[in-house]
Amino acid sequence: MNIHEYQAKEILDKFGVPTPHAEVASTPAEAKEIASRIGGRVVVKAQVHAGGRGKVGGVKLVDSPEEAEKVAASLIGTRLVTKQTGANGVPVDKVMIAETLDIKDELYLSIVIDGDVGAPVVMASTEGGMEIEEVAESTPEKIFRVAGDPLIGLTTYHARDIALALEVPAKAVRATTKLITDVYNVFIENDCSLVEINPLVITEDDQVIALDAKINVEDDALFRHPDLAKLRDPNQQDPLEQRADKADLAYVKLEGGRVGCMVNGAGLAMATMDITKAAGADPANFLDIGGSADQDRIEEAFKIIIDDDDVEMILVNLFAGIARSDIVAQGIVAAAKETNATVPMVVAMRGTNAEEGIKILADSGLNITGAPDLAGAAVVLKEKLLELGGSN
Amino acid sequence: MAILVGENTRLLVQGLGRDGSFQANRTREYGTNMVAAVHPGRDGTKFEDEVPYFSTVAKAVEETGANTGVIFVPAPFAMDAIIEQVDAGLELVVCITEGVPVLDMVKVMQYIKDKPTRLIGSNCPGVLSPASKAKVGIVPGNIVQPGNVGVVSRSGTLTYEAIAQLVQHGMGQSTCVGIGGDPVHGTTFTDVLELFQADDETEAIVLIGEIGGIREQLAADYIKEHVTKPVVAAIAGSSAPAGKRMGHAGAIITGKAALASEKNKALEAAGVHVVESPALIGAKMKEVLG
Numbered sequence: 027m028n029i030h031e032y033q034a035k036e037i038l039d040k041f042g043v044p045t046p047h048a049e050v051a052s053t054p055a056e057a058k059e060i061a062s063r064i065g066g067r068v069v070v071k072a073q074v075h076a077g078g079r080g081k082v083g084g085v086k087l088v089d090s091p092e093e094a095e096k097v098a099a100s101l102i103g104t105r106l107v108t109k110q111t112g113a114n115g116v117p118v119d120k121v122m123i124a125e126t127l128d129i130k131d132e133l134y135l136s137i138v139i140d141g142d143v144g145a146p147v148v149m150a151s152t153e154g155g156m157e158i159e160e161v162a163e164s165t166p167e168k169i170f171r172v173a174g175d176p177l178i179g180l181t182t183y184h185a186r187d188i189a190l191a192l193e194v195p196a197k198a199v200r201a202t203t204k205l206i207t208d209v210y211n212v213f214i215e216n217d218c219s220l221v222e223i224n225p226l227v228i229t230e231d232d233q234v235i236a237l238d239a240k241i242n243v244e245d246d247a248l249f250r251h252p253d254l255a256k257l258r259d260p261n262q263q264d265p266l267e268q269r270a271d272k273a274d275l276a277y278v279k280l281e282g283g284r285v286g287c288m289v290n291g292a293g294l295a296m297a298t299m300d301i302t303k304a305a306g307a308d309p310a311n312f313l314d315i316g317g318s319a320d321q322d323r324i325e326e327a328f329k330i331i332i333d334d335d336d337v338e339m340i341l342v343n344l345f346a347g348i349a350r351s352d353i354v355a356q357g358i359v360a361a362a363k364e365t366n367a368t369v370p371m372v373v374a375m376r377g378t379n380a381e382e383g384i385k386i387l388a389d390s391g392l393n394i395t396g397a398p399d400l401a402g403a404a405v406v407l408k409e410k411l412l413e414l415g416g417s418n
Numbered sequence: 419m420a421i422l423v424g425e426n427t428r429l430l431v432q433g434l435g436r437d438g439s440f441q442a443n444r445t446r447e448y449g450t451n452m453v454a455a456v457h458p459g460r461d462g463t464k465f466e467d468e469v470p471y472f473s474t475v476a477k478a479v480e481e482t483g484a485n486t487g488v489i490f491v492p493a494p495f496a497m498d499a500i501i502e503q504v505d506a507g508l509e510l511v512v513c514i515t516e517g518v519p520v521l522d523m524v525k526v527m528q529y530i531k532d533k534p535t536r537l538i539g540s541n542c543p544g545v546l547s548p549a550s551k552a553k554v555g556i557v558p559g560n561i562v563q564p565g566n567v568g569v570v571s572r573s574g575t576l577t578y579e580a581i582a583q584l585v586q587h588g589m590g591q592s593t594c595v596g597i598g599g600d601p602v603h604g605t606t607f608t609d610v611l612e613l614f615q616a617d618d619e620t621e622a623i624v625l626i627g628e629i630g631g632i633r634e635q636l637a638a639d640y641i642k643e644h645v646t647k648p649v650v651a652a653i654a655g656s657s658a659p660a661g662k663r664m665g666h667a668g669a670i671i672t673g674k675a676a677l678a679s680e681k682n683k684a685l686e687a688a689g690v691h692v693v694e695s696p697a698l699i700g701a702k703m704k705e706v707l708g
Contacts, residue, residue: 249493293571296629296665297654303657345575347556377561399579399583404695
């Protein structure tokens with residue numbers, strides 16, 4: 027789960043990590059008031075769940091409270107389109123007003139779980155402000171990595187090693203060591219999947235401050251963090267993904283695809299997307315209906331696919347183990363009839379009660395072509411796409 | 419012989435809620451020797467009037483000689499169940515539960531490091547050896563067939579898909595192993611490859627990977643050095659975009675090595691027969707085995 031920058035800042039504050047003086051505003055008037063309280067030059071930052079906002083006008087420096095008000099007015103209520111969002115962008119409901127600092131150096135610090143190491147790994151680099159993927163690609167030797175011990179945590183000497191690798195001024199080593207330890211605690215105690223401080227800055231007077239923060243909390247651990255669960259901002263999600271979340275469906279909208287996919291199991295769902303692509307059309311979504319979906323959930327899954335304007339065809343691929351094919355078929359038929367859907371469907375159904383499921387679909391009068399298996403589905407899909415015409 | 423599970427499997431099932439009970443029944447129908455059920459508060463009663471219930475794993479092991487455990491408890495309690503089974507000395511623990519917090523699995527892996535227990539999962543379909551009717555997990559018993567192809571996969575339904583393709587082309591399986599879709603998990607591809615290589619019954623291996631992590635590359639390294647049996651591999655997720663989690667917590671492209679194309683390249687360089695689509699696994703294996 028993504029949270030906003032201002033929420034991440036609040037968590038860092040609570041754990042004693044130094045951040046710039048900043049407050050969040052929901053209206054231009056509030057922005058003005060905060061800017062005058064902070065005083066001097068401030069930065070106005072759109073609060074959205076997407077990177078790349080600086081390049082599209084989502085972060086602006088202003089010199090007066092009046093200017094802060096004006097910039098806030100130009101941002102709040104609009105949608106920001108960045109390279110990380112779809113063409114529709116994401117809504118700006120709030121802006122953060124923050125003090126500006128005299129910066130001497132920009133550094134990078136993050137923590138993720140490295141599945142292959144089986145531990146949280148701290149990554150640090152002197153190349154702050156850049157995207158870490160780019161640093162990893164061009165100068166991997168500039169990324170310093172240390173794994174935390176699952177039971178002991180991150181020892182102080184490890185944190186100090188990182189501070190030294192970051193080449194901070196001698197005067198700032200102690201504060202940086204503490205900051206790294208505190209950020210590690212933020213990660214562990216909030217069950218994060220990512221904490222990224224980029225940039226971590228050294229000011230002209232050798233203070234070390236987390237200038238920007240990104241925190242993702244692991245969805246699977248939210249049950250033990252009810253306070254964090256409340257930070258979810260559904261407005262930042264794609265509306266179809268929002269509906270899928272509510273229905274407990276694993277769904278990811280894919281930009282520009284034409285073929286809606288409905289599958290049970292994550293691996294099979296990916297494989298189904300892959301054969302769709304190989305058949306000449308981009309998949310419109312990833313969708314795993316899960317093992318124990320009842321008819322209501324199947325109906326909602328079908329409606330989510332249908333409500334995606336990009337979808338011109340649907341590929342259903344079911345290999346029922348725990349799931350029951352007849353229930354899936356009933357759900358599809360009920361949802362298709364209710365929505366008067368005429369979209370052509372290619373359906374492969376195997377496993378538990380597959381024969382019953384196939385019969386229900388065949389008797390439904392819907393525009394359905396059967397396929398025997400995954401390979402067969404690829405062939406039928408290709409034929410149907412040719413009939414449909416058009417292109418990616 | 420098969421690997422991991424077989425005639426000597428004495429199965430303990432922990433977590434007999436709706437799904438656990440359903441799966442325990444399928445397991446018994448298939449012919450697996452389920453000797454104990456663990457569910458708090460049901461001490462002294464019997465599952466389906468036949469298998470004794472116990473409140474603790476230690477007691478169940480002591481009284482029934484169970485050597486293998488399978489876990490169906492809800493995610494918030496999965497770490498505890500794994501540790502309880504490890505402490506009771508079970509040889510093999512299979513955690514089916516999906517959605518276990520990653521930091522719990524990080525702790526589990528550290529805890530079991532020096533213990534003799536082997537863990538499979540979490541978030542996996544489990545293990546099935548058709549010849550000895552040993553099913554530990556949720557792989558449907560009616561789709562498999564005894565034979566000589568070992569199957570190892572990160573995905574459940576894609577494992578079933580591969581099994582169906584093998585059967586369709588007239589090939590049975592020695593053992594099918596789902597290692598699970600979580601980023602931190604017990605038994606790895608490499609561990610299973612080592613077991614298949616040493617297993618007399620296994621003549622060839624199907625490996626199904628997916629985007630995310632570097633475990634497929636590690637498997638490729640291992641195959642290059644140690645595996646003489648033919649391996650057919652497919653990687654799911656070539657069409658997935660970067661940075662989006664595709665259902666499985668581990669299936670997310672976060673760097674170049676996580677890409678399907680990079681994994682394919684590494685496996686090909688190790689002499690693996692890589693198919694570009696998981697739909698072609700059966701046909702390729704048929705071709706390889708002649």
